Amino acid sequence: MSDIKRVVLAYSGGLDTSVIAKWLEVERGLEVVTFTADLGQGDEIEPAREKARAMGIPDKHIFIEDLREEFVRDFVFPMMRANARYEGDYLLGTSIARPLISKRLVDIARKTNADAIAHGATGKGNDQVRFELSAYALAPDIAVIAPWREWDLTSRTALIAWAEEHQIAVPKDKRGESPFSTDANLLHTSSEGKVLEDPWEETPDYVYSRTANPEDAPDTPEYITIDFETGDGTALNGEAMSPATLLAALNDLGRKHGIGRLDLVENRFVGMKSRGMYETPGGEIYAQAHRGIEQLTLDRGAAHLKDELMPRYAELVYNGLWFSPEREMLQAAIDHSQQDVTGTVRLKLYKGRADVVGRKSPKSLYSEAHVTFEDDAGAYDQKDAEGFIKLNALRLRLLAKRRGT
Amino acid sequence: MSDIKRVVLAYSGGLDTSVIAKWLEVERGLEVVTFTADLGQGDEIEPAREKARAMGIPDKHIFIEDLREEFVRDFVFPMMRANARYEGDYLLGTSIARPLISKRLVDIARKTNADAIAHGATGKGNDQVRFELSAYALAPDIAVIAPWREWDLTSRTALIAWAEEHQIAVPKDKRGESPFSTDANLLHTSSEGKVLEDPWEETPDYVYSRTANPEDAPDTPEYITIDFETGDGTALNGEAMSPATLLAALNDLGRKHGIGRLDLVENRFVGMKSRGMYETPGGEIYAQAHRGIEQLTLDRGAAHLKDELMPRYAELVYNGLWFSPEREMLQAAIDHSQQDVTGTVRLKLYKGRADVVGRKSPKSLYSEAHVTFEDDAGAYDQKDAEGFIKLNALRLRLLAKRRGT
Amino acid sequence: MSDIKRVVLAYSGGLDTSVIAKWLEVERGLEVVTFTADLGQGDEIEPAREKARAMGIPDKHIFIEDLREEFVRDFVFPMMRANARYEGDYLLGTSIARPLISKRLVDIARKTNADAIAHGATGKGNDQVRFELSAYALAPDIAVIAPWREWDLTSRTALIAWAEEHQIAVPKDKRGESPFSTDANLLHTSSEGKVLEDPWEETPDYVYSRTANPEDAPDTPEYITIDFETGDGTALNGEAMSPATLLAALNDLGRKHGIGRLDLVENRFVGMKSRGMYETPGGEIYAQAHRGIEQLTLDRGAAHLKDELMPRYAELVYNGLWFSPEREMLQAAIDHSQQDVTGTVRLKLYKGRADVVGRKSPKSLYSEAHVTFEDDAGAYDQKDAEGFIKLNALRLRLLAKRRGT
C-alpha cells in the first residue's frame, strides 16, 4: 500500500466523507479525487463540488454524476426480474446501489491514474464488502482504503474534534448524535442503529422519512396500472416512462399511501444479526406488479425454477457479489424467462398495501377455455387425469407395498 | 374395478356429494359409507348424519369426526414451520387439508372393509390429485372413484334433475348457479370459477366471506403478541392455547382487520393456470409471526437453506405429495431447524396488514454487543473484515486478471 | 382423432416399425409418411427406403436423413456442457436423441400436411413421454399415435403372425425372442429387459456390443488429448474435427479400451424402477475431459452453481422436457459459464477407465503463484486468513454461546 499516491473517494459532501477526504490527505499523504453520484437519494449533489473545492481539491479531480437512469435500468430492473427479496422480505435497496458506485470509482481511478479507492463504510457492515468485492472484481490490482477500519476516530466527539482541527465545517445538526443511521437512493431509504437496536421495540414513527404512516394515508384507495415489456416496467397509467422516471413516480404514490415500510432483523454477510428499517415505496409497488404480470405470462416450469433460484440470487446481491459469474449465470437464466413477460397490471393502493387486482396480456398463458367450470368444448379431457394420477402414484404405491400397508 | 363392493365417500352433506352417494349406489351398485369431517369449515357437520340416514345409509356406516386439532397440529403447523407459500403467495389452505381427509378415508375403509374411496373433486383441478395420491400412498391397493371424471351429469341442470329423480332434497339456493365455487376449513376459504374467471376483473367484494373489507376495518390498529415454542405457536396475548384454538382466535382477529385476502393466478399441477381468491386471516398473521421469531432465533445458514428449500416444499404440498419421502425429508430438515425457534412476536394489525413490530426470545442470536455503532468492548474486531473481504475477493480478482482488466 | 388422415412415423426399417406402418394403414386407415434418421446407430438407413417402398409408400413420403452432426452439435454437446448425468451416472444417451427425432417428425408433418405423428415406443417406458412432450411442445395441435399402447399385438408371436398375414418380411433372427431390447445412436447403446431383469444377476458379456470387455482391452495405456473451445470439443490429438467426427473417433477409442459400460437400476419418469445396461464409450471419455478443462477454467462460484443445477437439468432431459422453458433457462445459465472453457485435456485410457492426467489453458484460473508452498512473492497474505475465518466463525460462535457451551 505504500506506493499509493492518488485515491478516488466515494464522497457525499457530508461531514463523514469530508473528514475522510481530509484524513486521506493529511494522515496518508494522498491526492484525493472525489466522486459524488446522484442515485436519487434526494439530496442535492452540486453542493459537494463547493465543499470539495473548499478542501483544496482541483476541479479536474471533482466528479459529480447523475446515475439515476443507469441505476434503475441496469441494476434495479434486472434484480426485480428475479423477484429478489433477501430473507423473504428485503428488497435490497442498499445492496443494489453499491456495485454501481464501485464501478464508477474504478472507472474514475483509471481516468485519473489513481491507484486506490476509498469509501466511508464501517468494518461491521455489509457495505464495505459490497464496495470492495465489486471493485476487486473490476480492477483486481486496485487498492482499497477503508478509513473506518483503520483510524482511531471511533467516537462522534473524536470525529468532530478532528474535523474542527482541520477546518472542516461541521453543520450544527451534526453536533449531536444522530438517533439512527441512514442510507438512501431512488429505490429505498434504510435506517439502523441506535434507537432501532432493540428488536423488541417498535420503530418510532419519526424514523420514517419517505412514506406516510398508513394511519395517515388517504381513506380512499387509488387504482393504477403498470405496463411491462419483456420483464421491465414501461408505463404508469398508460403513460410511457423511462426506468428512473417510473420508479420516481411510483415512489410518490407509495409515499402517499404508506407503502413499503419494513421492519426486519436480518443476517449480515459478516456474521451478525442486525435490525433495520426499510422504506421502499415505489419498489414495493413495482415488485408486486412484476409478480402479477408473471402470474399470467410465465410458464409453471419457468416460474418454479425462478422461485427456487431467487433466494440464492438475493443472497449474492446482498453479499456484494453482483459482479460474479454465478450472479451473471442466474441473470442469464432469469432474463431468458422474461421474453414474454409483457402486459398490464392493475393495482389497488391503500393504507400500506399494493394489491394486484387485475392483469392482462397479449402473451397470456391463462386459458379460460381450459379452466372453465362450464363446457370447455373439448379443450381438456377430464379422463386424462386418471392416467396422470395413476402414474404419479405408482412410486408411492410401491413404497406403500414395501411398508406392508 | 368390477370387484368393488363398498366405498367410503368424503361426504359434506351438501347437494353434490349427496348426489354422488346416491349415484354410487344406483349406478355403480355399491354400498356407501359416508365420512364427514369438521376441519373448521364453519358449517355444522351433524346435519350430514340425518341426510345420510335419509339416503338409507346405516348408522354404522356414517362417520362424523372433529379433526380440527389434528388438522392444525399435524398438518398446518408443520407446514408453517417451512414458511411455505406456493408461487410466492398462496398459503396452501386447500392443499394441506386433503391428505388428512384421505388418511381418514383410508382408515375408515379398513375399518369397514371397504375396497374403495370416492371424492367429489372434478377432473380439472388439483384436489383429485391430492386426494388420490394421498390415498394410494397410504393404501396402495385401494380403488378410487371420482364420479366427476366419469358421469355425464356435467351441467348444473342435469345434476339437479338427477337429484330430484332420485329423491334427494335440493335446497332452494342451489337451484341457481353459484356465482363461484368455494372450499373452506380452519385455515382458509378459497373461491374460484365463474365471476372470477377473467383475471383482469377485480374480485367483487361479495366473494369474500371471512374477512372484513380493509376499507371497513377499524381505523385504529390493534397490537397482539404470539408466543412460539420450538417453531409452533402456543399462546395469544400471553394466553396459552391449543393449535386449533390459537388459529381460530387469529381468524377472528384477521377477519376484523381484513387480513389475508389474496387474488392469485396460479399454475395447477394438471397443467393449466387458474385464478383463485383466498382468505387466510389467521394463517396470514401466523405466517408473519413465525418469520418474525425466526429472524431472531434462526442462524443464517439454517435460514437461507430453509428459504431455498421452501419453494420445493410448497410445490410438493400443492401437488398432493404430502405423503412422499421427499416431503418427509424436507420436513426432517426443517424441523431440525426449529428447536430454538422460541420466543414472542408482537404484531400490529391494521387494515389488511399484519406487521411484525417487535420480537424477543430467550434463544435470540441477535447480539447488540456485536452490532452496535457504539463501543463494542472488543466483541468484534473490525480489522478482521479486511481479511474476510480479501479472501472472498481472491477468485474474483483472478477472474479479472484473466479478462485482462 | 377421427379426423386424422396422414401420419408421419418414426421408421427404423425394422420389423416392429414396419408392422406399425402397415397397422396404421390397415387398421386406422391412414396414409403413412416414413421418417428414418441416421443418428449414428450403426445400421444402414438406406435399406429403409426399399422397405417403405415395398409397403407401397410413395417416394415423396419417404424421408431419410443424416442427422449426426445436428445431433451432436445441438443436443449432445449442450448437454455435455452441463456435465449432465441422470441419477449420478447415466449419460442420457437415449433421452437426448428423442427431441431431435420429434422435431423432424413435426417438421415433416408440416411439410406433408400430415396431422399426426406415430412412434414405436411402448406404454411402460420413458421414450413415449419424450417423443410426445417434444412433439406437443413444437406442434400443440398435432395428434400422436402410439400403437403399442393401443393394439392387441402384445406378444411376439402375435406380432409376427400379424406381419406375415400382411406380407411383411420377417427376418429369421427376429423369429425368436431377442434376449434383451436395445437402442443405439452415436452417443450410446442401451439394453434392457429379459436377461437383464434381475438386478442381482451380472450383465452377461454378450449384451455388450460397442465396447471391448476391459479384461480383453490392451494391456498398455493410451494417452490422448482433446481440445475445447468455449465449452465444446474441437480436436482430438491436435486434429480439428467436427462434433460428430470427434464423437465417432472417441467411440473408437472407447470401444478399444472398454470404456463407458454402465449397469444401472434407474427410476423411470412413469414411476417404476428399471435396470439398464449402457455403453457410452466416446461420451464417457468426452464427459471426463470436459470436467477436466472446467477444473482449470471455471470459477468456483460458477462451478458450484453448475453442480447444484445439474441434477435438475439431467432430470429434465431424462423426462423428455428438452423443449421446456426451464431447460432453456438452465441452458442459458450453463452456456454463460462456458465462454472461457477453452484449453487442452490429456487423458489416459486403460481397461475401462478414462482418467484426466493433465490440463492446460490460455484461460486458466489456476495460479501457481498463489498456491505454491514456496515463497509467493506477496501474491497472498496468509494473515488475511485469520479475518476470513473469524468472520465466517462469528455466527457459529453466537450459536455456541446460545447453547451455553
Place this chain on the structure above:
Amino acid sequence: MSDIKRVVLAYSGGLDTSVIAKWLEVERGLEVVTFTADLGQGDEIEPAREKARAMGIPDKHIFIEDLREEFVRDFVFPMMRANARYEGDYLLGTSIARPLISKRLVDIARKTNADAIAHGATGKGNDQVRFELSAYALAPDIAVIAPWREWDLTSRTALIAWAEEHQIAVPKDKRGESPFSTDANLLHTSSEGKVLEDPWEETPDYVYSRTANPEDAPDTPEYITIDFETGDGTALNGEAMSPATLLAALNDLGRKHGIGRLDLVENRFVGMKSRGMYETPGGEIYAQAHRGIEQLTLDRGAAHLKDELMPRYAELVYNGLWFSPEREMLQAAIDHSQQDVTGTVRLKLYKGRADVVGRKSPKSLYSEAHVTFEDDAGAYDQKDAEGFIKLNALRLRLLAKRRGT
C-alpha cells in the same frame, strides 16, 4: 490473546508439529498439551509420547487416542450416506477428519483448563479453516493459534535451523525438501504441492503410496459383496464388521486393485485453485456400493432430492462447516431417507474400477412385475400413460400456442 496460558496442540510427533510445540513454549511462553490421534493414518502414534516427553511435557498433558471407530462411524459413514463428492469427484478424506480432531482438541482443552488450541496447518489451505470453524462452533471463546500464519520460519532451511537450535531431533529424511506434501487417515491419503504444482504434468507414480498402479494390479477381477443396513455398511463378503474394520478391509482390496486414485484441480474455500492427488481405495469401493444399494431401495423422489442437495452438503464439509446448523439439517433429511437402505451389493474389482454388478434387498422397490416386457398380469395399465403425457404436455402446448406454432 495475551491471557493465554495453556494450549492444546494437534501433535503428530513429526518434525513440524514438534517445532510448533517448542515454539509455543519458547516464543509464546505457553504450557503445551499434546494431542495425538490415530485416525488410521498408518503411522504408529505411540512414538509421539516419547517425543513429547523429550520436550519436557508432563505425562498428564500428553493425550494419545485411537479414534478410528468414532471417525468412521460418526463422520465417514454419515457423509457417505449423502454420496458426497466435492466438485463431482473428491471424497472429502481430509475434510471429514478435521472436525473430529477439533472436537477432541476442545474436549481436552476443557479437561486441562487450557484456553487455546493450536494446529500446524498453513495460511493458504482449507485445513486451518476446518480446524478453526469446528473449534469455534464447539467452544466459542477458545483462542486458536496457527503458527504458520504468524512465525517467520517460512523456509525449510529456517525451520530446520530453528529445530536444531532448540534441540529438536531432525530425522535425516526430513533434511531435504519433500517432493510433495501429504495427509492421511483411514479414508484417504492426499498429496499436493511441489512436483504436483503443474496441472498439465501427470502425477508421477511414486506419489501414490496406498494403491497399486492399475497396470500392476491383478489381471483377474475379484468379486465381493457388501451388506448395508439403514444406509451403513455392515459386512464384507457376508462377514459382519465394525465400521472401521470394514473400511480397513476395503482399503486392502482397493490397494490391491489400484482403486480410488484421483487427480484433481479443485477450488479451495480460501479462493484459489490447487491441484491435488487423492487415494481413497476403500472409500471409492464403499461409495460405489452405497449408490448401488440406493438404486434399489430409494424412491425416486428421495433419490433426486438427495442428488440435488449433495453438492451443497459436500461444499459444507469441504469448507469446514460440519458443525453448522445447515449441515445438520441436510443430514437430518439424508438420514431420514436411509431407513430402508438395506441389502447387499455385489461389486467387481478390476484394475482401478469398482463396478456394481448386482444388488438385492428385502426392501427393494424394483418391481419385475411392473417393468417386464412380458405380460404383467395387470400390474400396469399402459393406457394410463396417455393421460400422464397429456397433462404433462398441457403447459407446453399452451406455450406453443402462444408462440403461434
